[in-house]
Amino acid sequence: MIAYAGKRLLALIPILAVVGVTVFLVIHITPGDPAAIMLGPDATPDQVAALRQTMGLNQPLWAQFLDWAGRVLRGDLGYSVFLHQGVSAAIGSHLGPTLALAIFAEVLAVAVAVPAGITAARHRGTAVDQSFMGVALLGVSVPSFLLGLFLVLVFAVLLGWLPSGGYRDPADGLGAFLRFLVLPAVALAAMQAALIARMSRSSMLDVLGSNYIKTAKAKGVSEFLTVYKHAVKNAALPIMTVVGQSFGALMTGAVVIETVFNIPGMGQLVINSIQRRDFVVIQGVVLTIALIYVLINLVVDLLYGVLDPRLRAERSGVT
Amino acid sequence: MTSTVTKTSETPAQLIRQALRHERRNLLFRRISRNQLLVSGGVIFAFMLLAAVLVPIFLGQNPLSVDPANRLQAPGGIHILGTDTFGRDLLSRILAGGRSSLLIGCLVAVFSSVLGLVLGLYSAFYRRTGAVLMRIVDGLMAFPAILLAIAIMAALGAKTSNVIIALIVVFTPHVARVVRAAALVVKTQTYVEALNALGAGPTRILWLNVVPNLMSPLVVQATFIFADSLIVEAALSFVGAGVPAPAPSWGNILYEGKTVIYNGWWMTVFPGLAIMLTVLSINLLGDGLRDLLDPRQVVAR
Numbered sequence: 001m002i003a004y005a006g007k008r009l010l011a012l013i014p015i016l017a018v019v020g021v022t023v024f025l026v027i028h029i030t031p032g033d034p035a036a037i038m039l040g041p042d043a044t045p046d047q048v049a050a051l052r053q054t055m056g057l058n059q060p061l062w063a064q065f066l067d068w069a070g071r072v073l074r075g076d077l078g079y080s081v082f083l084h085q086g087v088s089a090a091i092g093s094h095l096g097p098t099l100a101l102a103i104f105a106e107v108l109a110v111a112v113a114v115p116a117g118i119t120a121a122r123h124r125g126t127a128v129d130q131s132f133m134g135v136a137l138l139g140v141s142v143p144s145f146l147l148g149l150f151l152v153l154v155f156a157v158l159l160g161w162l163p164s165g166g167y168r169d170p171a172d173g174l175g176a177f178l179r180f181l182v183l184p185a186v187a188l189a190a191m192q193a194a195l196i197a198r199m200s201r202s203s204m205l206d207v208l209g210s211n212y213i214k215t216a217k218a219k220g221v222s223e224f225l226t227v228y229k230h231a232v233k234n235a236a237l238p239i240m241t242v243v244g245q246s247f248g249a250l251m252t253g254a255v256v257i258e259t260v261f262n263i264p265g266m267g268q269l270v271i272n273s274i275q276r277r278d279f280v281v282i283q284g285v286v287l288t289i290a291l292i293y294v295l296i297n298l299v300v301d302l303l304y305g306v307l308d309p310r311l312r313a314e315r316s317g318v319t
Numbered sequence: 320m321t322s323t324v325t326k327t328s329e330t331p332a333q334l335i336r337q338a339l340r341h342e343r344r345n346l347l348f349r350r351i352s353r354n355q356l357l358v359s360g361g362v363i364f365a366f367m368l369l370a371a372v373l374v375p376i377f378l379g380q381n382p383l384s385v386d387p388a389n390r391l392q393a394p395g396g397i398h399i400l401g402t403d404t405f406g407r408d409l410l411s412r413i414l415a416g417g418r419s420s421l422l423i424g425c426l427v428a429v430f431s432s433v434l435g436l437v438l439g440l441y442s443a444f445y446r447r448t449g450a451v452l453m454r455i456v457d458g459l460m461a462f463p464a465i466l467l468a469i470a471i472m473a474a475l476g477a478k479t480s481n482v483i484i485a486l487i488v489v490f491t492p493h494v495a496r497v498v499r500a501a502a503l504v505v506k507t508q509t510y511v512e513a514l515n516a517l518g519a520g521p522t523r524i525l526w527l528n529v530v531p532n533l534m535s536p537l538v539v540q541a542t543f544i545f546a547d548s549l550i551v552e553a554a555l556s557f558v559g560a561g562v563p564a565p566a567p568s569w570g571n572i573l574y575e576g577k578t579v580i581y582n583g584w585w586m587t588v589f590p591g592l593a594i595m596l597t598v599l600s601i602n603l604l605g606d607g608l609r610d611l612l613d614p615r616q617v618v619a620r
Contacts, residue, residue, distance in 0.1 A: 018459065019462065030476075143550040143554060149591060153580060164580065252463035274559065279473070
């Protein structure tokens with residue numbers, strides 16, 4: 001297991017290097033002088049020169065990268081001249097709503113999709129299966145921000161049951177917190193729920209067709225036990241992968257959903273920064289979310305190793 | 320006289336071959352027409368495409384002409400789907416937005432397929448280059464699609480051509496990975512070995528013999544990228560990092576609609592339906608194509 005974990009961790013190094021270089025380059029693929037763009041057309045040459053100096057833009061590219069990477073590794077994501085605040089601090093103060101939204105959406109998605117997928121697999125080919133999978137196909141085709149707008153139209157504008165946007169801190173009362181979060185969470189969860197349901201169904205179908213399930217059935221194990229005790233265990237691995245990946249997707253989806261519902265999270269931070277061309281903040285947010293994404297995938301990989309002994313035993317990995 | 324000459328000139332073998340060809344074409348036609356996913360997806364998609372291209376000619380409305388006196392008119396009258404916050408005709412804006420969305424999606428699907436094909440192909444056949452390329456692909460795929468697109472758009476600036484560039488960068492790694500996986504399978508086939516033994520050069524083997532066998536996964540992947548890039552483009556334009564106003568796009572119409580969601584439901588509902596239907600039709604088309612091109616999967620599932 002330690003060898004397996006070590007191999008996974010080593011595989012992370014080139015990924016993190018590419019992620020780092022890409023994020024670093026964001027500021028440098030800008031056509032023109034980033035400092036001049038950030039300050040706008042009214043800036044004097046002196047101001048531009050001063051900002052270039054503070055951003056370190058006068059150094060050669062490799063020196064800038066090493067400098068930047070060194071600071072990032074120490075947890076310093078830079079200083080935003082627009083926010084008058086360190087980027088790490090800005091991200092810290094915006095992370096809460098995004099995480100709350102993503103976690104709420106993940107719980108919703110898993111709670112609906114896994115049972116739905118398993119049910120569809122058990123009743124394969126019937127009306128139940130077809131209607132579940134039809135809804136899932138629809139779910140994959142509706143972008144989450146669009147579903148969010150439709151939900152606002154129905155539940156806020158037409159029925160007036162729920163607020164059309166905004167965010168309440170859980171400290172202000174759980175009821176208000178949930179009331180403000182339920183529409184964005186449902187909008188965000190739908191597409192991932194559709195993906196998880198499709199994956200649960202196909203992975204259950206694979207397992208249900210295998211010989212040991214036939215054996216279990218033949219020796220008279222009840223349908224319920226066959227499905228929920230024997231089959232689910234083996235079907236869980238691919239489902240877990242999708243669930244893990246979906247959390248990363250939910251974090252990014254939240255970026256767009258926050259614009260729909262005016263939630264003061266990382267999404268709003270990055271979108272406002274785009275309009276201001278505040279590259280330091282954009283780099284920080286993109287790097288943070290990409291890191292969360294990579295770490296979740298690592299955790300899923302490691303869990304895989306815990307749950308599936310065959311993976312641990314494998315000496316030479318397939319590329 | 321001439322007809323009898325052509326008839327008698329055909330040998331029985333030719334006749335049989337002709338009949339077989341006819342039969343095969345019939346079979347293909349039957350498989351396509353039986354494939355409900357492909358047909359329904361194709362019909363809806365063709366409808367959206369034709370509407371986006373042809374209807375503006377008959378409509379005679381300029382999607383950019385502002386008319387403040389008639390702002391936020393409800394659907395009906397000359398403005399079939401109503402007007403937006405500047406009094407512009409919503410239907411013609413949706414159709415114009417559709418044209419640019421479909422063009423963007425199409426260009427992204429084509430360019431990222433070609434690039435992904437080249438990268439995937441060579442990384443499957445050349446170990447060292449492949450290892451390096453695949454690490455870069457892994458790294459780029461560590462970014463969630465919309466986030467990477469937002470980062471690139473933030474750097475390049477909101478412009479339609481930059482949307483296309485950003486989406487190509489985002490989706491090419493996905494194609495490269497699929498192509499590489501398929502190419503690694505083809506590489507072990509006996510006929511590749513045989514071609515090697517016969518002295519065929521690598522370029523000839525790769526492009527004349529391997530590539531044709533990669534076409535079905537590639538085409539299926541391309542349709543899904545088409546659908547995904549429509550969604551990502553709409554999201555980018557919605558958050559203000561995509562097609563810049565005043566040029567219409569489904570995303571930025573929806574953003575304007577959001578600001579007036581309490582007074583103008585049509586600005587949210589109609590462009591929203593346009594996105595949904597188009598993406599759904601392309602997804603259906605993709606599922607159908609997969610069934611058509613890879614019949615083994617149908618048997619397996």
